Amino acid sequence: MGALLASNGANYTANRIILGFEIAIMIVAVAMIVIGLLQNKKSQTGLSALNGGNEELFINSKERGADKVFSIWMLSLGIVFFVITLVICILTNTILK
Numbered sequence: 083m084g085a086l087l088a089s090n091g092a093n094y095t096a097n098r099i100i101l102g103f104e105i106a107i108m109i110v111a112v113a114m115i116v117i118g119l120l121q122n123k124k125s126q127t128g129l130s131a132l133n134g135g136n137e138e139l140f141i142n143s144k145e146r147g148a149d150k151v152f153s154i155w156m157l158s159l160g161i162v163f164f165v166i167t168l169v170i171c172i173l174t175n176t177i178l179k
Contacts, residue, residue, distance in 0.1 A: 096177040100170060107166045114159045121152045 096173070100173055100177075103166055103170045103173070107163060107170065110159055110163045110166065114156065114163065117152055117156050117159065120148075121156070122149055
């Protein structure tokens with residue numbers, strides 16, 4: 083009986099840890115959406131890929147200012163999102179079995 087109660091307590095703690103990671107991943111996801119909306123569009127229209135209308139294909143343009151900052155933040159948040167997702171997957175498959 084005591085082992086069952088200890089198991090329930092450990093399971094409760096594991097669920098709380100996983101819930102914390104899930105909340106963190108939701109915050110990262112919302113931040114990625116906001117930063118994605120703040121970034122400048124790379125092409126003029128979504129249909130430009132279909133008709134080959136990419137005028138800036140061979141122009142050497144570098145990101146500067148806010149575009150560069152948003153790009154770095156998006157890359158960083160993408161890496162954090164990936165790592166947290168892996169942690170949640172590992173914790174779920176190892177602790178809650």
